[in-house]
Amino acid sequence: MNCAEIKSKLLPFYYSELSAIELEVIRAHLALCGHCTQEHHTIIGVLKCIADSLVEEPVPASLHERLVLKLGGGELA
């Protein structure tokens, strides 16, 4: 694979969503190519920044109450 092809597969590579052969080919390429390695590390950096920014809010209690009303009390129809 050339660098353009490698770069197009860096995302599934990072998530290990490629075949074993493709993973190995990319790993081997990254060991030798500084440009692709930089790109790989930058992608990881951006992804980790996004993941670290995750803030989960609690679900408003009223939401369940509204669902109960919509569905009607007791057993579902």
Next chain:
Amino acid sequence: MSTVKARPDRQELTGLSDEQLAELVVQGNRDAFDEIYERHSKQIYNFVKKQVQSQEAAEDITQDVFLRLFRAAAHFDRTRQLSSYLYKIAVNEVRRYYHRLSRQQVSSLNEPVRSHEDSRERGDIVAAATTTKSDTGQGDLTTGYLQGLINRLPPEQKEVVLLKVYRELTFEEIAWIVNAPLSTVLSRMRYAIQKLRRWMEEQGIEEDELRRD
């Protein structure tokens, strides 16, 4: 699918899989539905809220997601995870919301292009309308700042980023959920990463801060 007791008690429900619970929902078991809601409502609500911003809209959409799941439970494809169905419904409901929003903004979108911002695609304009300027203020890696950058992404890129980074679904699952080819999903993710990277760099985030082992 393994046989489930006809009327498991509430505690027994917690040990059942989502798919077993869905089977009970089809049979009219209200507790099973409540268990599904308890397991997934927070994730669905947050997935929706990160896209629509408005709490009221997020609540309405989340409610619709679970109502639709209840109505479609009988037709649930057992080869798919229940959570994937929930996200598929959520994606469609959010898109419906954006569609309604864009129709409401038709008059502003029909006005002549005056600034560089108006040259963006409609999806960008709709997405921008749901963000606030304060979200994109400072050039540091704070939660609000990053969330603001994600808000700037076009809807089709934002949904892929959220499903991948926040929910850690596979690209293949995401392709099914958003009803797009795998290659398209990968492209959207790639473009989203490129945009986010560029915006971070414009805000003075150094390449070294982004590059991690």
